[in-house]
Amino acid sequence: MLRASSPPGAEAAEKAVVFRGVSVRFTTERGTVTALENIDLEIARGSFLTLLGPSGCGKSTLLRVIADLIQPTGGSAAVLGHPPEVARQNREIGFVFQDPALLPWRTVLQNVTLPLEVGGGKARSGPHSAADLIKLVGLAGWESAYPHELSGGMRQRVAIARALVSGPKLLLMDEPFGALDEITRDRLNEELLQVWASTGTTVVFVTHSIYEAAFLGREVLLLAARPGRVRELVPVGLPSPRRLAMRESSEFVALAAHLRRVLETC
Amino acid sequence: MSDHAVDARSAGSAFEDDAAAQANYLAIKQRLVWRRRLLPLVAIVGMLLVWWQAVELFGIRPFIAPSPVAVAHVLVARIDTLMINLVPTAIEAVLGFLLGNMAAIAIATAFVYSRTMEEAFFPVAVMVNTIPVVAKAPILVLLLGNGMSPKIAIAALVCFFPTLVNMTRGLRDVSKEQLELMRILSASPREVFFKLRTYNALPYLFSALKIAASTAVIGAIVGEWIGSTTGIGALIISSTYNYDSPMLYATVVVGSTFSALFFSVISLLERRVLKWHFSISA
Numbered sequence: 001m002l003r004a005s006s007p008p009g010a011e012a013a014e015k016a017v018v019f020r021g022v023s024v025r026f027t028t029e030r031g032t033v034t035a036l037e038n039i040d041l042e043i044a045r046g047s048f049l050t051l052l053g054p055s056g057c058g059k060s061t062l063l064r065v066i067a068d069l070i071q072p073t074g075g076s077a078a079v080l081g082h083p084p085e086v087a088r089q090n091r092e093i094g095f096v097f098q099d100p101a102l103l104p105w106r107t108v109l110q111n112v113t114l115p116l117e118v119g120g121g122k123a124r125s126g127p128h129s130a131a132d133l134i135k136l137v138g139l140a141g142w143e144s145a146y147p148h149e150l151s152g153g154m155r156q157r158v159a160i161a162r163a164l165v166s167g168p169k170l171l172l173m174d175e176p177f178g179a180l181d182e183i184t185r186d187r188l189n190e191e192l193l194q195v196w197a198s199t200g201t202t203v204v205f206v207t208h209s210i211y212e213a214a215f216l217g218r219e220v221l222l223l224a225a226r227p228g229r230v231r232e233l234v235p236v237g238l239p240s241p242r243r244l245a246m247r248e249s250s251e252f253v254a255l256a257a258h259l260r261r262v263l264e265t266c
Numbered sequence: 267m268s269d270h271a272v273d274a275r276s277a278g279s280a281f282e283d284d285a286a287a288q289a290n291y292l293a294i295k296q297r298l299v300w301r302r303r304l305l306p307l308v309a310i311v312g313m314l315l316v317w318w319q320a321v322e323l324f325g326i327r328p329f330i331a332p333s334p335v336a337v338a339h340v341l342v343a344r345i346d347t348l349m350i351n352l353v354p355t356a357i358e359a360v361l362g363f364l365l366g367n368m369a370a371i372a373i374a375t376a377f378v379y380s381r382t383m384e385e386a387f388f389p390v391a392v393m394v395n396t397i398p399v400v401a402k403a404p405i406l407v408l409l410l411g412n413g414m415s416p417k418i419a420i421a422a423l424v425c426f427f428p429t430l431v432n433m434t435r436g437l438r439d440v441s442k443e444q445l446e447l448m449r450i451l452s453a454s455p456r457e458v459f460f461k462l463r464t465y466n467a468l469p470y471l472f473s474a475l476k477i478a479a480s481t482a483v484i485g486a487i488v489g490e491w492i493g494s495t496t497g498i499g500a501l502i503i504s505s506t507y508n509y510d511s512p513m514l515y516a517t518v519v520v521g522s523t524f525s526a527l528f529f530s531v532i533s534l535l536e537r538r539v540l541k542w543h544f545s546i547s548a
Contacts, residue, residue: 088450094450101447104543
C-alpha cells in the first residue's frame with residue numbers, strides 16, 4: 001500500500017478535494033474488507049462530480065472520508081487545503097443523506113436553521129439566508145410545516161436547504177434522490193443544477209443511476225468494487241444549462257452506453 | 267426553481283371548493299367521533315344494569331356482592347371518609363411517581379453515556395423489577411418505618427423500571443444519519459444530547475409515564491395494605507374485614523377514578539408536549 005510521503009500541500013489549496021493513496025479498511029467478525037484501495041483523486045473547486053459504481057465499490061465511503069465521518073487507514077486526504085477534520089470544523093462541508101434525516105420535532109425553518117444553532121462558535125450564516133434557501137428549493141410558504149406533513153421530495157429539498165445554510169464550499173450528496181419516484185427525481189435533478197449554478201459550491205454526488213450521473217456531472221468518476229478503486233474518470237461534454245430533454249440526444253445516449261459498458265467490467 | 271414544482275405547491279391549490287361535499291364529510295366525521303364517545307358509555311350503563319338486576323333477581327347478599335345502588339349510596343353518604351383516605355394515597359402516588367421517574371431518567375442518561383454503568387447496573391434493575399410489589403412492600407416497611415415514606419418508595423420503585431427501559435431506548439435509538447449530521451455540524455456532546463437525544467426520547471418517555479401513572483397508584487395502595495391506618499389501601503383492608511362490601515366497592519371506585527384522572531393528566535401533557543408526534547398519527 002502506497003503511503004504519501006508528504007501531505008498534500010499548497011497546490012492542494014486550489015483544489016476542493018485531493019486524495020493521495022487513500023485506503024480504508026474495515027475489520028468485522030466476518031473478516032477484513034478493503035472499502036477503498038489506494039485512491040488518487042483531485043476535485044477542482046466549483047465542479048460537479050458524480051461518483052458512479054456498483055454497490056460495494058466504496059462510493060459512500062469515499063464521500064464519508066471527505067466529510068471526516070470515516071478516517072482513512074492509509075494515505076492522506078485534503079479538503080479545501082486542510083485535513084478533513086479542520087474543513088468539517090470550519091463548516092465548509094454540507095452533507096445530504098439518502099434519508100433526509102430531518103428532526104421531526106422541528107418545523108421546516110427550524111430544520112434549515114439547525115446548523116446555525118449547533119457547533120459552538122463555528123456556527124455562522126452563509127451568503128443566503130434560511131428564508132432565501134427555502135425559497136430557492138421551492139418551499140416558500142411551508143416554513144412552519146413539520147416534516148411529516150411533507151412529501152418525500154419536499155423533505156429532501158429541506159435537507160438540501162439545511163446543507164446550504166452555512167454557505168459550505170463543498171456539498172456532499174449521498175444518493176439523495178435514491179428513494180424518490182422517477183418524476184420527482186428528474187425534477188430535483190434539474191433544480192439541483194440551478195442551485196449549484198446560483199451558489200457556486202462544489203458538489204460531489206454519489207449515485208447508482210447511470211442517467212443521473214451523466215445528467216448531473218461535469219465529470220463522472222467510475223469506481224470498481226472489491227476492493228473499491230478508481231476505474232475511470234469520464235468527462236461529460238453536454239452543454240449548459242442542462243435540460244431533461246438532453247437525455248434523448250445522441251451525445252447523451254452514447255455517454256450512457258459508455259458508462260454502462262465500463263460498469264459491466266467493474 | 268419552483269416554477270413547475272407540483273409537490274411543493276401550497277396545500278390550498280390542490281383542493282377544490284365544494285361546500286356540500288365538505289359539509290357532508292365533516293358530518294360523517296362528527297358522527298364517528300360521537301359514536302366512539304357514546305358506545306363505551308352505553309356499554310358501562312348496560313353492564314351496571316345487568317349487575318343491579320342480577321343482585322336483585324338472585325337475592326345475592328350485600329356482603330358477597332352489593333348492588334350498584336348500594337355502592338352509589340355509600341359514595342354519596344361517606345364521601346368525606348373516602349376523600350380523607352384518598353389524600354395520603356394520592357400524595358404517595360404522585361411523589362413516588364415524581365421520584366421514581368426522575369431517578370429513572372437520570373440513570374438512563376448515565377447508561378447512554380457509560381456502557382460500563384449500563385452493563386453493571388441494568389441486570390440489578392431487572393432483578394429488583396422481578397420482585398413482586400407485594401413482596402417489596404413488607405421489606406420497605408421494615409426498612410423505612412410506618413409513615414408515608416415506604417409507600418412513596420414502593421410507588422417510586424414500580425414507576426422506575428418501565429421509564430428506565432423506555433428512556434434508555436429513546437435516548438439511544440437515534441438514527442445513524444442524524445448522528446452523522448450532528449458530527450458534520452461539529453456538534454458538542456451536550457448539543458447532541460439536548461438537541462437530538464432528549465427530543466427523540468420524549469415519545470418513549472411519555473409512553474412509560476402513562477404506564478407509571480397507573481402503577482404508581484397501585485404501588486401506593488399495596489404499600490398501605492401493611493400496617494397502615496389511613497389511605498385507600500387501608501380502607502380496602504378494613505372494609506374487607508368488616509364485610510362492608512358497599513364501602514369496599516366505593517373505595518375501589520374512588521381509587522380507580524383517581525388513577526384514571528392521573529393517567530388523563532399525563533395524556534393531556536403528552537398531547538401538548540408532543541404536538542409534532544401526534545399530528546403524525548392523526
